[in-house]
Amino acid sequence: MTIALAADERRGGGRAASSARSIGLAVLRRVGYAVGVLWGAVTVTFAALHLKSGGIIDAIIGQAAVSPEVRAQIISDYALDRPWLVQYFDYLGHLLRGDLGHSYNQGMDVTTAIGDQLAPSFELMAAGVVLALVGAIVVALLTANRPRWIRGPFAFLEIVGVSVPAFWFAILLLTVFSFQLHWFPAIGSNSFRGLVLPAIALAVAPGGTLAQVLRDGLERALDEPFVTTARSRGIRETAVLVRHALRHALMPAITIAGWLAGAFLGGAIVIENVFSRQGLGTLTVGGLGRRDFPLVSGVVLVAAAFYVVINLLIDAVYPLLDPRLRPVAPTTAGPVNAAAAGITSTASPSVSATGADQKGEG
Amino acid sequence: MTSDSDPTTDSDPTTGDPTTGDPAIGDPTIGDPTAPDPATQPGDPRTLVDVANLRVRFRLGRRSVDAVRGVSFRIDAGQSIAVVGESGSGKSVTARSLVGLAGRGAEVRADRLVIAGTDTRTLPERRWRTLRGRHIGFVLQDALVSLDPARRVGAEIAETLRAHRVVPRAEVDARVVELLREVGVPEPEARAGQYPHQLSGGLRQRALIASAIAADPELLIADEPTTALDVTVQAQILEMLAARKRAGTALLLISHDLAVVSQVADHVFVMKDGIFVEHGPTRQVLDDPRHPYTRQLLAAVPVAHARGTRLSPQPGGPVAQPRAVVGDGVVLAARDLVKTFALDGRRILTAVDDVSLELRAGETLGIVGESGSGKTTTARLLLDLERADSGAVEVDGTAWGEIDARTGARLRQHIQVIYQDPLSSFDPRYPVRKIIAEPLAVARVSRAERRTRVLELLDQVGLARDVLDRRPRQLSGGQRQRVAIARALAPRPRVIVCDEPVSALDVSIQAQILDLLADLQARLGIAYVFISHHLGVIYHVSDRVLVMKDGRIVESGDVEQVFREPRHDYTRGLLAAVPTLDGAALRPPAEPRATTVPESEGAVA
Numbered sequence: 001m002t003i004a005l006a007a008d009e010r011r012g013g014g015r016a017a018s019s020a021r022s023i024g025l026a027v028l029r030r031v032g033y034a035v036g037v038l039w040g041a042v043t044v045t046f047a048a049l050h051l052k053s054g055g056i057i058d059a060i061i062g063q064a065a066v067s068p069e070v071r072a073q074i075i076s077d078y079a080l081d082r083p084w085l086v087q088y089f090d091y092l093g094h095l096l097r098g099d100l101g102h103s104y105n106q107g108m109d110v111t112t113a114i115g116d117q118l119a120p121s122f123e124l125m126a127a128g129v130v131l132a133l134v135g136a137i138v139v140a141l142l143t144a145n146r147p148r149w150i151r152g153p154f155a156f157l158e159i160v161g162v163s164v165p166a167f168w169f170a171i172l173l174l175t176v177f178s179f180q181l182h183w184f185p186a187i188g189s190n191s192f193r194g195l196v197l198p199a200i201a202l203a204v205a206p207g208g209t210l211a212q213v214l215r216d217g218l219e220r221a222l223d224e225p226f227v228t229t230a231r232s233r234g235i236r237e238t239a240v241l242v243r244h245a246l247r248h249a250l251m252p253a254i255t256i257a258g259w260l261a262g263a264f265l266g267g268a269i270v271i272e273n274v275f276s277r278q279g280l281g282t283l284t285v286g287g288l289g290r291r292d293f294p295l296v297s298g299v300v301l302v303a304a305a306f307y308v309v310i311n312l313l314i315d316a317v318y319p320l321l322d323p324r325l326r327p328v329a330p331t332t333a334g335p336v337n338a339a340a341a342g343i344t345s346t347a348s349p350s351v352s353a354t355g356a357d358q359k360g361e362g
Numbered sequence: 363m364t365s366d367s368d369p370t371t372d373s374d375p376t377t378g379d380p381t382t383g384d385p386a387i388g389d390p391t392i393g394d395p396t397a398p399d400p401a402t403q404p405g406d407p408r409t410l411v412d413v414a415n416l417r418v419r420f421r422l423g424r425r426s427v428d429a430v431r432g433v434s435f436r437i438d439a440g441q442s443i444a445v446v447g448e449s450g451s452g453k454s455v456t457a458r459s460l461v462g463l464a465g466r467g468a469e470v471r472a473d474r475l476v477i478a479g480t481d482t483r484t485l486p487e488r489r490w491r492t493l494r495g496r497h498i499g500f501v502l503q504d505a506l507v508s509l510d511p512a513r514r515v516g517a518e519i520a521e522t523l524r525a526h527r528v529v530p531r532a533e534v535d536a537r538v539v540e541l542l543r544e545v546g547v548p549e550p551e552a553r554a555g556q557y558p559h560q561l562s563g564g565l566r567q568r569a570l571i572a573s574a575i576a577a578d579p580e581l582l583i584a585d586e587p588t589t590a591l592d593v594t595v596q597a598q599i600l601e602m603l604a605a606r607k608r609a610g611t612a613l614l615l616i617s618h619d620l621a622v623v624s625q626v627a628d629h630v631f632v633m634k635d636g637i638f639v640e641h642g643p644t645r646q647v648l649d650d651p652r653h654p655y656t657r658q659l660l661a662a663v664p665v666a667h668a669r670g671t672r673l674s675p676q677p678g679g680p681v682a683q684p685r686a687v688v689g690d691g692v693v694l695a696a697r698d699l700v701k702t703f704a705l706d707g708r709r710i711l712t713a714v715d716d717v718s719l720e721l722r723a724g725e726t727l728g729i730v731g732e733s734g735s736g737k738t739t740t741a742r743l744l745l746d747l748e749r750a751d752s753g754a755v756e757v758d759g760t761a762w763g764e765i766d767a768r769t770g771a772r773l774r775q776h777i778q779v780i781y782q783d784p785l786s787s788f789d790p791r792y793p794v795r796k797i798i799a800e801p802l803a804v805a806r807v808s809r810a811e812r813r814t815r816v817l818e819l820l821d822q823v824g825l826a827r828d829v830l831d832r833r834p835r836q837l838s839g840g841q842r843q844r845v846a847i848a849r850a851l852a853p854r855p856r857v858i859v860c861d862e863p864v865s866a867l868d869v870s871i872q873a874q875i876l877d878l879l880a881d882l883q884a885r886l887g888i889a890y891v892f893i894s895h896h897l898g899v900i901y902h903v904s905d906r907v908l909v910m911k912d913g914r915i916v917e918s919g920d921v922e923q924v925f926r927e928p929r930h931d932y933t934r935g936l937l938a939a940v941p942t943l944d945g946a947a948l949r950p951p952a953e954p955r956a957t958t959v960p961e962s963e964g965a966v967a
Binding site: 145224226228229232233234235236237244321322323324 | 461490495509510521522570
C-alpha cells in the first residue's frame with residue numbers, strides 16, 4: 001500500500017488527473033444540491049402565492065375598488081384561470097429564461113427592477129463582509145489568550161455589538177458622525193464616503209459574533225501540541241498566531257459566516273432604509289408595502305440564490321484551509337490508510353490490510 | 363519522596379541572583395547529589411543545561427497544583443539522559459520548562475535555570491526565542507498532532523531554518539530536503555511537499571525530528587518520541603536518536619517506558635509526584651534499583667520471567683498467579699473468516715484474510731500484530747459488530763447469522779468486550795452504577811437483583827462503593843478500566859474480547875489490570891481473546907498466541923513455543939524490535955533463563 005503511494009508520487013501527472021476528476025465530481029454533486037435548494041425555494045414561493053385562499057388576484061387588487069371587467073382582465077393577464085399545475089410549470093419555464101415576471105407597481109420587469117438595485121446592495125454587503133471579517137480577525141488575534149484587562153473590554157463590546165439592533169446602531173452613527181461631526185453624508189449611495197457608515201452599521205453584529213468564534217478557535221488551536229512544537233522552534237508569537245493557529249480558527253468562523261450571510265442580507269434591508277440608500281432593501285420594503293408579489297417573490301429567489309452561492313463558496317474554501325478535507329485521489333493512500341500504513345521503508349509490496357483495522361482502533 | 367532527593371538540600375541560594383545573568387558565578391555544585399557528571403562544573407562551556415531546585419506550579423482558577431516540586435540536574439554536551447515516570451509525575455513539565463514553554467498558568471521558579479550559558483529565570487520572551495530551536499530542539503509525542511496538520515512537512519522544517527537564519531533564504535528548500543534525508547526519510551523531495559496525514563507514523567516522527575534538529579541544536583529534548591508507534595518503527599526511531607547522540611547531540615528523553623530509555627540514555631532520573639526519587643547511570647538503576655518506586659516500576663513490566671506471577675506489588679516479593687484450568691468445551695470458534703472493505707470504486711482492502719481460531723473455556727488466546735494487521739477487525743467479526751464476507755463465527759456452538767434477533771440478543775450476553783479507551787465507550791453522563799447495570803437491564807434482570815449484582819461486580823473488580831455515583835470523567839484511568847471490566851462481567855459471559863485493554867494505562871496500573879483479569883479468569887473460568895500490539899503483555903497473559911500481519915495469521919501456537927522459537931520471519935522481526943531492559947538478546951533464549959520481553963506500551967494511533 002505504501003509502496004503504491006510512493007509510486008504515485010513519482011507519477012505525479014496521473015495522480016493530479018485522477019485527483020482533479022474526483023474534485024470535479026464533488027463540485028458537480030455540490031452544484032446539484034444547490035440547484036435542488038433553489039428549486040425548493042421557487043416551489044415554496046409559488047405555493048405561498050397561489051395556494052392561499054382568495055388567491056393572488058385579491059392580493060393584486062388589494063383594497064382598491066375595481067370593476068368585474070378589470071378583475072377579469074387581470075386574471076387573464078396573469079393566466080390565473082388556468083390549472084395551478086400549468087401555472088407552476090409556466091412559472092418555472094419563465095424562470096429558466098430569466099423572466100421573473102412583471103412588477104405591476106414598478107411598471108417594469110422584475111428582472112430589470114432587481115438588476116438595477118443589485119449593484120448598490122452588493123456594494124454595501126461586500127463592504128460589510130470585508131469590515132466584519134477583517135475587524136473580527138484583527139480583534140481576535142489581538143485578544144486571544146491575553147490577560148483579562150485586554151480581553152475583557154473587547155468581549156464586552158462584541159456582546160454589545162451583537163445585542164444592539166442594527167437600525168438603532170445605524171441611527172446612533174448618523175447622529176454622531178453625520179449630524180454632529182459632519183464627517184460623513186447622512187443619505188445617498190453614490191460616493192465612497194456615503195458607504196462608510198452603512199457598512200459599519202451592517203458589520204457590527206456579525207463582526208461581533210465572528211470575533212467571538214474566532215477567538216475561541218484561536219485559543220483552542222493555541223492549546224494544540226503542534227503550536228507548542230512551533231513555539232519550540234523559536235518563532236515569533238505573531239508567526240505562531242498567523243501561520244499556525246489562525247487557519248484552524250478560521251474553520252468554525254467560516255461555517256458561521258455562511259450562516260451569517262442571511263444576517264447580512266436582512267441587515268442590508270434595514271440599513272438601506274435608515275440611510276435612504278438605493279438597493280434591494282428599499283425595493284423590497286416598497287414592494288411589500290404595495291403587495292407587489294411578483295417583485296417580492298423575485299427578491300426571495302435572489303436571496304435564496306445568494307445564500308446558496310455563499311454556502312457553495314464556503315464549501316469550496318474548507319479544503320483550501322484544511323488539506324485533510326481535500327478529496328483523495330482513488331489511487332493515493334488516504335488519511336486513514338496512510339496513518340495505518342506503518343513503516344514505509346519496510347512495507348511489503350503487497351496491497352496489505354491497513355486502514356480497516358485502524359477504523360476500530362482510532 | 364525520599365529525603366535524599368529533597369531539593370532543598372542541594373539548592374544553593376547564593377546562585378540565585380537573577381540580575382547578574384552570568385552563569386559563571388554559579389555554585390561549583392560540590393557534593394550536588396544530582397549532578398550527572400561531577401567532572402564538569404557549571405559554567406563549563408560543556409554544560410548545556412544546569413537546573414537547581416526547579417519548581418513549577420499551575421494556577422487553575424483558585425486551585426494550584428505543584429507539578430514539579432524541586433528537581434536539580436545538569437546536561438552536558440553529548441550526554442544522553444532520561445527522565446522516566448508515569449503520567450502526572452511532572453516529567454513533561456520539567457522538559458518544557460527548559461524551553462520556557464511550561465504551559466499556560468505555569469509559575470516556574472528555580473534557584474538556577476541556566477540554558478546554554480544564559481540565566482533564563484528572568485529572561486524576556488524575545489530572548490527565549492533565540493534559545494528555542496537554536497540551542498534546544500524539542501520533539502513532542504505523536505507527530506500527527508505535533509506537526510501542523512494544515513501545513514506541508516517541508517514548511518514546518520523550513521520554519522526552524524528561517525527563524526534562526528540557519529541558511530540563506532535561497533538555500534532553505536535544499537536544506538529541508540537534506541535534513542529529511544538525514545533522518546532517513548526516503549524520497550525526501552516528494553515527502554517535503556506532503557501533509558502530515560499523508561505520511562506513516564514513523565515518517566511523521568522523522569519529519570518532526572528533522573524540524574527539531576534543523577538549526578543543529580546542542581540538545582535535543584524528546585518527549586515520549588515513540589509512544590504512538592509500532593514496535594518495529596519504534597526501534598528505527600530509537601536507532602535514529604542514538605545516531606544523533608553518536609554525532610554529538612545531547613539528548614533528554616522523557617518517557618514512561620524504562621525499556622525504551624535504556625536503549626539510548628546513559629543516565630536515568632526516575633520521577634514521581636514532581637521530584638526525582640532515584641537517579642544514576644542507566645545500568646545501575648535498572649540492575650540495582652534502590653527506591654521502592656523504581657522497583658515497583660520495574661516489577662510491573664511484564665517481562666518473560668514474570669510470567670505466571672503477579673505484576674502489581676505484593677508484600678514479600680513476587681507471588682504466583684493462579685491460572686485457570688483450560689476446559690474442553692469450545693466457547694468460541696471462527697472458521698475461514700474473510701472481511702474486505704471497498705476503499706473506493708476500484709480497490710478492495712482485505713482486512714481479515716482466512717482467519718480461523720478456537721477458544722476453550724478458561725483459556726486466553728493472544729492476538730498480536732502491528733497497526734493495520736487486522737486484529738481489531740477480527741475482534742469485531744467475533745463480536746458480530748461486523749459480518750464476515752465468508753466464514754462463520756460460533757459462540758457456544760451457535761453461529762451468528764443463523765439465528766433470529768432475539769436469540770442473537772441472548773447470545774450477545776455470552777461474549778462481551780473491553781476496549782482500550784473506556785472513556786469513549788462510556789456514556790459520559792451515566793454514573794458508574796448505570797454503566798454497570800446497563801447490560802443487566804438488557805438481560806431483563808429485575809431492578810432489585812440488578813442492585814445486588816452491581817455491588818457484587820464492584821467487589822469482583824476491586825472498586826469501592828463510593829465510585830457508584832461518579833461519572834466516567836471523575837475516575838482515574840485504572841478505575842475506568844475496572845468499570846469496563848465490571849460491565850463486561852455483568853451478564854456472566856463465557857468469553858470476553860479484550861481489545862488493547864491496557865495500552866492507554868501506566869505500567870503500574872497496567873500491572874493491576876492484568877492481575878485482575880487473571881484473577882477473574884481463575885475464579886470464573888472466563889475465556890479471553892486478548893488483542894495487543896505489546897509483545898510483553900501478550901506473552902504474560904496468553905496460553906496460545908496468533909501473530910497477525912496484513913490480515914492473515916502468520917504464526918500460531920503455544921505462547922512459550924512461539925516466543926522461544928518463532929518460525930516466521932515476521933515474528934522474529936517483531937521480537938527483535940522489542941526494546942529490553944537488559945539490552946541483551948531480545949528474544950527469549952531456548953533455556954528458561956530470566957529473559958525479558960518487556961514493555962513497549964503505548965497507545966496505538
